[in-house]
Amino acid sequence: MPFKRYVEVGRIALVNYGKDYGKLVVIVDVIDQNRALVDAPDMVRGQMNFKRLTLTDIKIDIKRVPNKKTLVAALEAADVKNKWESSSWGRKLIVQKKRASLNDFDRFKIMLAKIKKAGVVRQELAKLKKETTA
Amino acid sequence: MTYRSSRFLPFPPPFESAEQEDHCQYSEGRRPMAPKDRKPHVSRNPDLIRGVGKYSRSKMYHKRGLWAIKAKNGGAFPKHEKKAVAAAPAEKPPKFYPADDVKKPLVNKRKARPTKLRASITPGTVLIILAGRFKGKRVVFLKQLTSGLLLVTGPFKINGVPLRRVNQAYVIATSTKVDISGVNVEKFDDKYFGKKVEKKKKKGEGEFFEAEKEEKNTLPQDKKDDQKTVDAALIASIEAVPDLKSYLGARFSLKAGMKPHELVF
Numbered sequence: 068m069p070f071k072r073y074v075e076v077g078r079i080a081l082v083n084y085g086k087d088y089g090k091l092v093v094i095v096d097v098i099d100q101n102r103a104l105v106d107a108p109d110m111v112r113g114q115m116n117f118k119r120l121t122l123t124d125i126k127i128d129i130k131r132v133p134n135k136k137t138l139v140a141a142l143e144a145a146d147v148k149n150k151w152e153s154s155s156w157g158r159k160l161i162v163q164k165k166r167a168s169l170n171d172f173d174r175f176k177i178m179l180a181k182i183k184k185a186g187v188v189r190q191e192l193a194k195l196k197k198e199t200t201a
Numbered sequence: 202m203t204y205r206s207s208r209f210l211p212f213p214p215p216f217e218s219a220e221q222e223d224h225c226q227y228s229e230g231r232r233p234m235a236p237k238d239r240k241p242h243v244s245r246n247p248d249l250i251r252g253v254g255k256y257s258r259s260k261m262y263h264k265r266g267l268w269a270i271k272a273k274n275g276g277a278f279p280k281h282e283k284k285a286v287a288a289a290p291a292e293k294p295p296k297f298y299p300a301d302d303v304k305k306p307l308v309n310k311r312k313a314r315p316t317k318l319r320a321s322i323t324p325g326t327v328l329i330i331l332a333g334r335f336k337g338k339r340v341v342f343l344k345q346l347t348s349g350l351l352l353v354t355g356p357f358k359i360n361g362v363p364l365r366r367v368n369q370a371y372v373i374a375t376s377t378k379v380d381i382s383g384v385n386v387e388k389f390d391d392k393y394f395g396k397k398v399e400k401k402k403k404k405g406e407g408e409f410f411e412a413e414k415e416e417k418n419t420l421p422q423d424k425k426d427d428q429k430t431v432d433a434a435l436i437a438s439i440e441a442v443p444d445l446k447s448y449l450g451a452r453f454s455l456k457a458g459m460k461p462h463e464l465v466f
Contacts, residue, residue, distance in 0.1 A: 171329070171339075171466050172377040175448045 072122040074103065077129045079147060080120040089160070091151060092120070093142070096132050104132065108139050125150055316349035321374040325381035328353065329373040329453045329466070335362050337452035341379050341435060348391045356432035356439070359449045364428055366394050375466045379445070383434035388427075 072078070078094045087110060096104035098114055105120070106112040112135075127145040129138060142148075151157040169177070245264050246254040256264060271278055322328070326342045328351070340362050343352045351369055355362030439445050455461065 167463070168465055170377060171375045171453070171464075172327070172445070172448055175451065176444050179444060179447070 072124060074117065074122065075126070076131050077127045077141075079123045079125040079127065079151070080105070081123060082115070082119055083121050084119045085115075091123075091147070093127065093129070093138065094120075095129070095138070106135070106138055108135075108142065123151070123156070124154070315345060315347055316369055318345050319369065319374060321376070322351070322369070322372075323378065325379045327375045327377040327379060327449070328367070329375060330362075330367060330371065331373060332371045333367075335365075337454055338362050339375070339449050339451070339453060340367075341381070341439075341449070342374075343381065343384065343386045343389075343431075346389070346391050350391070352386060352389055354428070354431055354435065355449070356435045357428050358432060358436065359439070359446060364389065364424075364431060366391075373466055377445075377448075379435065380438040380441075381435070383438065384431055386431070 074094060074097060076094060076096060080092055080094060082088055082090045082092055087107075090107055090110070092105045092107040092110070092115070094103045095106045095112065098104055101118075102114045102116055103120070104112065105115045125145075125147055127141050127147060129141045133141065152161065246256050246261055249255050254261075262268070267278070322342055322345075324342060324344055328340050328342050330336055330338050330340055330353075338355070338360050340353045340355055340360070343354060343364075346352055346366065348366075349369070350366040351372065352364065353362070353367045354364045357363050436446075439449065
């Protein structure tokens with residue numbers, strides 16, 4: 068089982084602890100064995116312990132410690148946002164966020180929709196069963 | 202009389218003649234200041250540090266122009282006669298002194314006011330009632346009464362909750378709002394919901410038991426009509442939103458995995 072995701076300049080990581088929890092950041096430099104210099108379009112560049120980061124599959128092409136403008140341009144060019152939101156990990160996070168923000172009314176509507184869907188599925192299943200037995 | 206530093210006077214110098222007073226540029230538009238007009242005066246003695254002013258007493262005397270006021274008055278500070286105080290009527294000594302000193306209760310100037318309404322509760326909000334006969338019911342908020350209780354209605358046809366008062370503490374406010382503009386709730390107040398006081402009937406022994414049986418708690422027809430008028434407008438705006446009617450008809454309950462502190466209502 069070799070490693071596939073490496074800590075390198077340009078690796079996109081997800082912050083999993085702390086003030087910036089849930090943000091996607093770019094590793095812009097490695098400080099020492101435990102810390103990386105990390106940057107994102109909406110935050111001030113700063114250090115973060117690797118333990119607070121989870122590496123993703125996405126990597127962008129940048130030089131060590133680019134300035135903000137270059138970084139944002141590189142992120143746009145690599146289309147990181149869309150790649151992330153279309154990946155299964157990204158989609159899961161979006162669904163989790165949506166579920167957490169549901170209103171009481173929304174939850175009710177979802178319940179109705181689930182019951183309806185189950186009803187439709189059951190009907191089709193019954194039809195198929197009938198066909199196979201007949 | 203001339204003044205040495207007439208530039209620094211706090212107010213224009215007194216007029217030497219009546220003519221001057223009429224033609225002086227300062228007197229135009231100047232009128233005696235009524236008590237209401239006075240702007241609150243800022244101190245002429247700025248603080249160096251708290252408690253220490255920049256100017257000494259003698260300097261302040263000069264700055265305030267007390268010398269000019271005295272000069273205007275002919276050497277002494279103008280004195281006004283004290284208003285004659287009417288002599289207080291002679292108080293008779295009390296004819297009773299209590300044996301022990303009784304403590305007077307402290308003055309309480311608090312005014313009762315209705316409970317502060319949570320910001321999330323506005324007219325038309327759907328509320329979840331948490332206790333009582335209608336616990337779990339989702340209900341529409343109409344207004345807050347003067348006692349602080351919330352006036353609420355089912356609507357009755359949808360979930361069986363009539364026009365009712367509910368305490369804010371036993372309610373979860375959801376973020377769902379219903380359009381309440383067509384409803385007139387002016388006539389409802391705490392008295393409308395109070396218990397009816399019946400006149401005492403004379404007790405006759407034979408009649409006593411019969412009278413008990415006849416007392417029935419039927420809702421008077423005008424209250425039923427009030428319910429209908431309030432609900433008519435509400436139901437119309439509720440049916441405009443899909444699924445809202447069945448939502449209000451269903452009770453709320455916590456299911457497995459629902460954490461109330463993490464739920465968004």
